[in-house]
Amino acid sequence: MSLYKKYSEKEKGKRTFRNTMIALFLLILGLTTLFPICYMIISSFSQPIEAGAASYSIIPKNPTLSSYKFFFDFSKYSFRWILNSFIVGASVTVSNVIFASMAGYAFAKLHFPGAKVLFFLIIFAMMVPYQVTQVPLYILVSNVLNLQNTYTALIVPSVVTCYNVFMAKQFIGSIPSALIEAAKIEGCSQFRLYVNIILPLSKTVLAVIAITTFMGNWNNFFWPFLVTTSESMQTIQVGLKNFSFANTTYFAPMMAGATVSALPMFILFFSLQKYFLEGVTIGAVKG
């Protein structure tokens, strides 16, 4: 019945033993991969002293928040960085949920001339390496349009991504067309159909899109790094890098900064774990 050997009731002990051994192995391996993150969080509570000045131990003897204070005191914009990341992440998330579901619905259910070609173009766009578009985009945004250090430059390029449209299309395609037909016979307009039927039925994929988009933008370093030169417009990841370049020897404050940047994602992960884990598989497994 299953891949693993089935033990009868009598051999329950054997099964427990096998599963315990596997669990133990998985735990050890898992904790090893988790180690860098644990290390980061734990040592962020150490004293903000220069490394080498004292030998630091993994577990701080007197846990303190002073490394956090050191990190936030580094720049008067440190809270602004977090705010910027939230503003950018939230705007991009909302716009992706709306626009990707609209386009996903159109490609999955509305038959319009040219739909196939357009969808093919979107698949094509997903395959273009970002190195190809980075220079022209940078020239466009900072040299032609002069949008450096604006929210527009940070937000607009990712207002709706082809990947999200693809995910939405895959999911909405599985909604029975009979449902849509029935609503149309009742005289439901396309716009109301989208708002009242498609959106509620696509909650799962929309949640996944929202989470992955927010996380992707929060953790994004490259684009904000290119288009922000003034400290006040930087995001937390860029600010973090500036901090590390100025304070390479201050170990604990760097870990404090890293923890600050990762904390919102951890909170998000633990509260919405289901969608995180589901998001990885949508579109990847043929179903």
Next chain:
Amino acid sequence: MSKTKMKKSKRFNNDAIWGYIFVIPILISFVVFTLYPVIDAFIVSFQKYKPLTVEWVGFSNYIATFKSTLFYKSLQNTVVYTIITVPLSMFLSFAVSLMILPFTKKQQSFFKAIYYLPAIASGVALSFVWKWIYDPLPTGLLNSILRIFGISNINWLGNSETSMLSLIIMALFSGFGGTVIIYIAALIGIDGTYYEAADIDGASFFQKVRYIVWPMVKPTTVFLAITGVINSFQVFQNAYLMTGGGPDNSTTMVGLLIFNKAFKYFEYGEACAQALILAVIIAIFAVIQFKITGEGVEY
């Protein structure tokens, strides 16, 4: 009859109009942020870009790229990095997901969460931690662990013999959680009757894995291999944050080379030429890989 037909075609038109309205945002985004940049990259690759004027230089950017030893070196680095990281991390995730399988749903979620967690921290944050793990001083974490085993101090990132290895270990540690989850989803999808039939034939666990599980998850493996290679070829961030490509360009990846050309030396033309060459290489790789591994796989 004709009335219903008319009604139908009218409705079709109505649907089509809404279809166009719904795709307007993604179309604008596609044209401005993909199509235009791709075309422009092509144009810029034939130019020498200066702040106020441009100069057409023909194929010289491409020729310079193909003549540059650093380009080949970075290509070689990228290939080495890819060939080690992608198969290893896929093997690891396959093994781990097989091991997670016998547990209850709740226990499975717990393990999935543990393995996925490193993937949600930002690359910048992780690079901090790993820099301190690889710290060259004897107080560095990895060095102090190795000292217990009598291995003397190693300058992990500062030595051209260990720098690439260090980046690979870091990638393996922080990268395979997502793959585990995808594999588990594929494993759960395998019909139990296959195992039943194998049990009747007296197949061992490893035989079942070899002759049932492996062929059944092949589409997933192909998908993961191809996306893994594509992503790995574009790797930039870890090399940039951890080593800056050094020492002695031992960790300069193509992605980093292009970044440096563009945003350190402001050679936009050559950067675009290199990026387009990279895109072609990635495309060729993906096609070959699909041809080899994808045989008999249906989508």
